[in-house]
Amino acid sequence: MRGLVRWSSKWWPGALPLLVLWGLAAWTTTVPLEADVAARASAALKDTVLDKTQIVVAGRDVSFTAEAFSEEGRRSAVAAVEAVPGVRLVNDGTRLVAEAQPYVWSVERDVVRVTLGGATPLPASKARLLDAARNSLNGVEIADRMALARGAPQRFDAAALLLVDQVGRLKEGKITLTDNKVALTGMARELGGREAIAAALKNLPDGFSVASNEIKAPPYVFQAYKDPVAVTLTLTGYVPDNAVHAALAAAAARKFFSEKVIDNLKASIGAPAGFSNVVVAALGALSRLSTGTLVVSDRAVMLSGDALYDEAVNQIRAGLAKDLPQGWQIKTEVSVKPAAAPVDPTVCQQLFADLLAKNKIRFESGRATIDPDSAGLLDRLIEIALRCPSATVEIAGHTDGDGDTGFNQTLSEKRAQAVAEYMARAGLPAERFRPVGYGSTAPVAPNDNDEGKAQNRRIEFMVR
Amino acid sequence: MVTLASFYWGWLLGAALLGFGMGWIAVVHRGHGLSKAAAGWLGLLLVVLLGLALARVVPGRPGYWLDLGLVLLAIYLAGCSVGSWLRYWVVSRHESAA
Numbered sequence: 001m002r003g004l005v006r007w008s009s010k011w012w013p014g015a016l017p018l019l020v021l022w023g024l025a026a027w028t029t030t031v032p033l034e035a036d037v038a039a040r041a042s043a044a045l046k047d048t049v050l051d052k053t054q055i056v057v058a059g060r061d062v063s064f065t066a067e068a069f070s071e072e073g074r075r076s077a078v079a080a081v082e083a084v085p086g087v088r089l090v091n092d093g094t095r096l097v098a099e100a101q102p103y104v105w106s107v108e109r110d111v112v113r114v115t116l117g118g119a120t121p122l123p124a125s126k127a128r129l130l131d132a133a134r135n136s137l138n139g140v141e142i143a144d145r146m147a148l149a150r151g152a153p154q155r156f157d158a159a160a161l162l163l164v165d166q167v168g169r170l171k172e173g174k175i176t177l178t179d180n181k182v183a184l185t186g187m188a189r190e191l192g193g194r195e196a197i198a199a200a201l202k203n204l205p206d207g208f209s210v211a212s213n214e215i216k217a218p219p220y221v222f223q224a225y226k227d228p229v230a231v232t233l234t235l236t237g238y239v240p241d242n243a244v245h246a247a248l249a250a251a252a253a254r255k256f257f258s259e260k261v262i263d264n265l266k267a268s269i270g271a272p273a274g275f276s277n278v279v280v281a282a283l284g285a286l287s288r289l290s291t292g293t294l295v296v297s298d299r300a301v302m303l304s305g306d307a308l309y310d311e312a313v314n315q316i317r318a319g320l321a322k323d324l325p326q327g328w329q330i331k332t333e334v335s336v337k338p339a340a341a342p343v344d345p346t347v348c349q350q351l352f353a354d355l356l357a358k359n360k361i362r363f364e365s366g367r368a369t370i371d372p373d374s375a376g377l378l379d380r381l382i383e384i385a386l387r388c389p390s391a392t393v394e395i396a397g398h399t400d401g402d403g404d405t406g407f408n409q410t411l412s413e414k415r416a417q418a419v420a421e422y423m424a425r426a427g428l429p430a431e432r433f434r435p436v437g438y439g440s441t442a443p444v445a446p447n448d449n450d451e452g453k454a455q456n457r458r459i460e461f462m463v464r
Numbered sequence: 465m466v467t468l469a470s471f472y473w474g475w476l477l478g479a480a481l482l483g484f485g486m487g488w489i490a491v492v493h494r495g496h497g498l499s500k501a502a503a504g505w506l507g508l509l510l511v512v513l514l515g516l517a518l519a520r521v522v523p524g525r526p527g528y529w530l531d532l533g534l535v536l537l538a539i540y541l542a543g544c545s546v547g548s549w550l551r552y553w554v555v556s557r558h559e560s561a562a
Contacts, residue, residue, distance in 0.1 A: 007490040007548040009497025011541070014486030018479060018540050025475040025536065026529045033471055033528070059528030086471075088527065089520055 030059065037062065037086050044080040049073060049122060051097060051148050060086055065093035069122060069150060100149035105160055107133070108174040109167050109186070113141035116164075118177075119149035125157045132161050136168045153180045155205040166200055169193040173215060181211035188217055191238055191268040220270050222279055222296040224252075224286055226259065226305070233259040233286075237296075240271040251280045254373040255287040257359035272299050274325040281323035285316045287376035290337045300329045306337035308383040311427045340383065345391035345463045351384045352393075352461035361419060361459045368414035370422060378419070381461065382426045389432075394462040395419050397437045401447030401456070405439060413437025419459055434464070472532070479536040483543020490544065491551040510537075 034057040041055050041062055050073070053066040064081050068074035074094050082090050105118035114137055120126040126146050133142045153159075156177075163175045163182065170193070173186010182201065188194040194217045201210050222237040233256045239245045245265055252261050275296070282301050286294045292305020301324065307313045313334050320330055343351075361378065362371035370378070385393060397412035397419075416435035424430040445452035498506070516522055517530050 004545060004548060006497070007487065007552075008541075008544065009503065010490040010493045010495065011483075011486050011544045011548075012498050014482055014540065014544065017482055018536060021475065021478055021482065022529075022533045022536050025472060026532055029472045029475070029532070030525060030528065036471065058524035059526070060531070061524050061527065088531075089523075 033086070034059070037084065040084045040086065041081050044084050045077060048077045048080060049124070050077055050094075051123065054093075055081075060088035061091065062087050062089070063091040063093060067097045067148070068094055069097055069148075071096065097148050097150050099151040101151060102179050103149070103151050103153060103156075104176065104178050105146070105156075106174060106176040107160075107164055107167050109140075109170050109172050111172065113143050114167055115143040115145055117145035118147070119152070120146050120160075121148070121150065121152035121156055123148065125152075125160070128157060129160055129164055132164045133167070136165050154207060158205045159208045162200065162204060166197045169197050170215070171218065177208075178211070180208045182208060183212045184210070185212075185214045186216070188215055191217060191220065191270045193217070195269070217270050219297045220268075220272060220275070221298075222265075222275075222294075224283060224294040226256070226286055226289060226292050228291045231259050232262050234262045234264065236264045237266070238268040238271065239265045240269065240275060241267055244271075244276045247276065248279060248283070251373075252283055255283055255376055257377065274328070278324060278328060281320060284372050284375055285320050288312055288316055288379045289334065292334070299327055300331070302331045302333075304333040305335075307334050308337055308379045309339075309386060309426060310336055311425070312336075312379055312382075315425075340387050342389065343387050345388045348384055348388035348391050348393075349461075349463040351387075352381065352463070355380055355384065356459070356461065360457075363415055363418075366411070368411065368418045370418055378422055379426075382423060382428065385423065385428055385432070388463070391432070391463045393433050394464050395423075395433055395435045396442075396460040396462060397435070398442055398444075398456060398458050398460070399440045400453035401440045401443065402453065409437055409439035411437075412439050415459060475532075475536065476539050479539040480543040483540040483545075484547040485543075486540075487544035487547025487549075488551045489547075491548050491555060 037060060038055050038057045041057070041064070045053060045066075050066040050068055054064075056063040062081055062084075064078065066074075066077060068077060074096060078090060078092050078094060081087065100119040103119055105120060106116075108115045108117065114133055116129060116133060120129065126144075126148065129146070130142060130144055159180070159182075160177060163177060166175060166184075169189055171187045171189040173184065176183045182204065184197070188197065194215045197215055198213060201213070204210070220238055222239070223235070225234045225236075226232075227234065233252060235248070235252065239248060245267060248265070249261065249263055278301060279296055282294050282296060282303060285303055286292050286305070288307060289303075289305035290308055292303065295302040301320065303316070303320065307316060313336060316334060317332050320332065324330055355377070359374075359377050361374045363369060364371060385391075395416045397414075397416035399408040399412045413435065414437070416437050420430070420433040420435040423433050440447070440456065443452075443456045444458070445455040447453055447456060513530065513534060517527075517534055520527065522530050
């Protein structure tokens, strides 16, 4: 042992190469060691729920900053880093996630995207809400503006997930969850959406309630488009129920005798009061146009298109205004179709006959009042009459064989007279029309069946 | 520590070999050894450095370098001891044989 002490006094020359060795070792191992320690520390925190985790290693010292969701979680995270092999010191920069008071979370939908914002309690609930949003809003862009905060109410996730599902029913709007109160604003995507959301809100978890629900229903829209080229009438939009649907389809078929009716109507609740009557009246107005569009949106009626002659524009406008109930608005943008080229009286006769073969002027039963359904037909007769201004036209009224001959004679005269007056009101010279009643003296079919009688009740236009 | 040793075992081995060589030479070396005063000062410096390392007061990278230096020194001294003792054993056996 004494020898060892003696020899050790001669060990010092090796210290110089040792210094060099030390320098080289420090030079080459520092950075890899730091990376290794950082990787181990990150691995140790893999299963710990933290936010904004940051690990900076200098030598063997770890500067560890993070936001934890509970004091216990914070302590165990620090302990996990301290336990990493190779770590000398942990500079603890951890703290608890801020507490939100009040606890506000929201989901907002606009034209472009759905934005989730506000506070969520854990990264897992945040991810779950984003997933739910992606699933229920297929293809819509989802923006995440959510931050993490403590202090969420009990069963926050369940409530927020239910609200995320409702956003699919909104066209635009915002749902806000403040503590355990839900506030909704915006507009439903479809008719009935508002009601569906209200029903779903009844399933909110215990303790949650709806503070305000200002979701608006979308406008109740009915549209009709008369296409003179395809000779179609296209109906789209909503009707209150199947009975009204059938009634409107029947009215459209009566008023648009030559057009094919394409019926794309859907039944939905939410129609304004008086919807059915207004639509029937407006369809009557549309039937008098050569081409046109009718839009009924909530309580606003918009009619645009081309009338067949000048006076029709005024008649249509005044007629619609008269038919609309209180509280409804009307807007008409009706112009006049350019007049067709004049033709020979013989051509006129042919046109009258062709048109009247397709449909007949209708009257109220047993009376000489023209059925409003015939307005479209009459306008077309007037249009033809305007094309042969020199021709004089005999308007011949006929009845079926039923009833008293004298009554039938008078009725046929009065009906012919009513049509002649209608022509005069359209601006045609009254002297061009000669109303004549034939009673039941000139039947075109046997009077022994209903079909034949219907054929016999008629108005004919004869160019003289 | 095992983790650290596995990380720079090459350097430790280098220090051990250096120590072994120095210890091997020291037994038959004719030169002057360190004076007692210098050895005392060096010992004091070593104690201070050891104290700093154990108290972990040197932060970050310098702290790591200090640890590394002390470990290398310890291994070096251990290598010296083994080298000197082995040389002494070889020399004394040789002399007794002669």
